[in-house]
């Protein structure tokens with residue numbers, strides 16, 4: 001399966017979700033996973049490099065690609081169980097060409113109006129991709145949600161998202177947790193860190209993506 005992690009907003013957690021979902025597929029589901037870094041910022045490639053310097057954790061392979069990524073992704077998909085593709089936080093040729101061959105668009109967004117405002121455009125890009133790639137499905141995941149239950153931003157976002165029936169909203173929400181920042185900076189995933197809640201959310205999200213798109 002080709003899972004493309006994309007959005008039109010910077011900093012909403014694409015690379016964080018990419019490395020964590022890839023880790024859950026590799027570690028919990030024992031799948032052959034390739035991380036594909038299609039963002040010139042190289043966040044994912046750097047994470048993989050940091051990881052390779054550590055002996056105690058499982059290697060996850062990574063390639064970097066850019067431009068029209070259609071052919072690359074098609075070729076690579078035949079050699080792995082799953083590709084997890086990270087693209088830049090903007091409308092780009094990597095996003096558009098990637099969506100023309102992906103199975104799933106997994107799109108993180110913060111429960112803030114600025115992130116929600118980018119959805120009409122993402123819906124347009126998604127709908128155009130679907131004209132050529134009928135199998136494409138899209139799941140949104142709320143990321144960086146406040147852990148304080150008094151703050152109801154995530155629920156408000158859920159209500160707003162009902163206006164976009166083409167997008168499935170993942171049941172699993174990812175909270176704002178230091179564990180996601182700290183683990184990534186050491187080439188580890190939340191599954192290899194000391195915060196079971198952070199790990200559980202990633203496991204649940206990965207399962208949901210697999211189930212939704214089985």
Ligand SMILES: Nc1ncnc2c1ncn2[C@@H]1O[C@H](COP(=O)(O)OP(=O)(O)OP(=O)(O)O)[C@@H](O)[C@H]1O
Pocket residue numbers: 009010011012013014015016017039041043087088089143144145174175176177178180181184
């Ligand atoms: N759930 C989370 N909890 C805490 N920190 C997070 C979480 N998700 C992402 N972050 C932090 O937020 C920042 C942005 O995340 P990340 O780089 O993954 O976003 P991105 O969408 O890939 O950004 P870009 O658009 O620049 O590629 C990083 O510092 C990351 O560590």
Ligand SMILES: [Mg+2]
Pocket residue numbers: 014015016039041043086087088
């Ligand atoms: Mg990124």
